[in-house]
Amino acid sequence: HDTSVTVIGLGLMGQALAGAFLKAGHSTTVWNRTTAKADRLVAEGARLAPSVGDALTASPLTVICLTDYQAVHELLGATDVALDGTTLVNLTSGSSAQAREAARWAEQRGARYLDGAIMAVPPAIGTAEAVILHSGPQADFAAHESTLGALGTVTHLGADHGLASLYDVAGLAMMWSILNAWLQGTAMLATAGVDAATYAQFARQIAVGVAEWLPGYAEQIDKGSFPAEVSALETDARAMAHLVEESEAVGVNAELPKLIRAMADRAIAAGHGGEQYPVLIEEFRTPRNG
Numbered sequence: 001h002d003t004s005v006t007v008i009g010l011g012l013m014g015q016a017l018a019g020a021f022l023k024a025g026h027s028t029t030v031w032n033r034t035t036a037k038a039d040r041l042v043a044e045g046a047r048l049a050p051s052v053g054d055a056l057t058a059s060p061l062t063v064i065c066l067t068d069y070q071a072v073h074e075l076l077g078a079t080d081v082a083l084d085g086t087t088l089v090n091l092t093s094g095s096s097a098q099a100r101e102a103a104r105w106a107e108q109r110g111a112r113y114l115d116g117a118i119m120a121v122p123p124a125i126g127t128a129e130a131v132i133l134h135s136g137p138q139a140d141f142a143a144h145e146s147t148l149g150a151l152g153t154v155t156h157l158g159a160d161h162g163l164a165s166l167y168d169v170a171g172l173a174m175m176w177s178i179l180n181a182w183l184q185g186t187a188m189l190a191t192a193g194v195d196a197a198t199y200a201q202f203a204r205q206i207a208v209g210v211a212e213w214l215p216g217y218a219e220q221i222d223k224g225s226f227p228a229e230v231s232a233l234e235t236d237a238r239a240m241a242h243l244v245e246e247s248e249a250v251g252v253n254a255e256l257p258k259l260i261r262a263m264a265d266r267a268i269a270a271g272h273g274g275e276q277y278p279v280l281i282e283e284f285r286t287p288r289n290g
């Protein structure tokens with residue numbers, strides 16, 4: 001089994017990817033538009049391909065990590081190298097539509113294609129902390145899973161090529177929502193002289209506690225039935241009003257509390273006040289642009 005690998009794109013991330021493959025003992029070919037970025041990797045044992053075409057045919061598996069999908073199309077579209085039989089793993093960040101389109105394009109050229117999303121910073125690559133999501137045909141992932149495993153904790157999400165980027169942005173929504181909620185509380189408590197570190201201990205417990213609710217709430221969403229088992233949305237809405245009022249009273253930003261309240265108010269106006277919190281999913285399913 002040939003476990004050699006090619007990395008195309010040696011920016012901050014691509015260099016980390018190639019470095020991790022080398023460290024794990026894979027024979028590694030690299031290519032970058034700006035050749036000098038390969039110097040350190042070549043010193044560590046990588047082979048510098050003289051052209052993109054050579055890079056693509058050097059290994060059964062090619063990992064691509066460029067700025068964006070436009071760069072990927074510019075680069076691979078320009079070469080008349082047959083991608084026949086090659087497996088491309090595109091770890092460039094982009095949208096689900098771009099991923100699906102790139103998959104069609106690559107498959108028309110005879111390549112196997114997996115799309116991926118890196119949920120990590122370059123220094124984490126090669127450790128278990130680096131979560132790397134893949135989507136596309138299961139068999140193509142399985143064929144290269146052990147090689148890809150050199151990069152971190154690798155996961156296959158499903159056959160739809162758009163899944164990796166959708167999970168990627170879903171993760172960002174989670175991350176920013178948790179951080180923003182924490183910053184809101186930090187700003188409010190600072191008005192009473194509480195420092196960020198003190199509140200962070202408490203906030204962490206809240207975040208962990210709320211995370212425990214997700215499986216049960218998800219069951220309600222998947223069933224489309226939202227009985228108020230612990231609390232009704234109109235009860236929550238009264239607490240939201242306190243959050244808005246307190247934010248205004250202590251003189252901090254009330255935009256986020258008001259948004260939280262506005263979404264619940266709309267669901268209540270639509271007749272869902274007696275149901276449980278996850279009934280708000282309808283508010284999130286409805287397109288609106290602030």
Ligand code: NDP
Pocket residue numbers: 009010011012013014032033034037065066067068070071072074075091092093094118119120121122
């Ligand atoms: P860099 O800006 O460091 O690197 C960009 C790379 O793309 C370089 O190798 C650059 O080549 C290449 N490139 C851009 N346009 C072209 C083109 N038209 N033709 C050929 N090559 C091109 O970015 P990163 O390495 O940090 O990021 C790469 C991808 O990884 C992005 O999609 C990013 O979102 C994603 N990512 C990055 C993370 C990070 O923390 N850095 C975290 C998670 C994902 P050249 O060197 O010649 O300019």
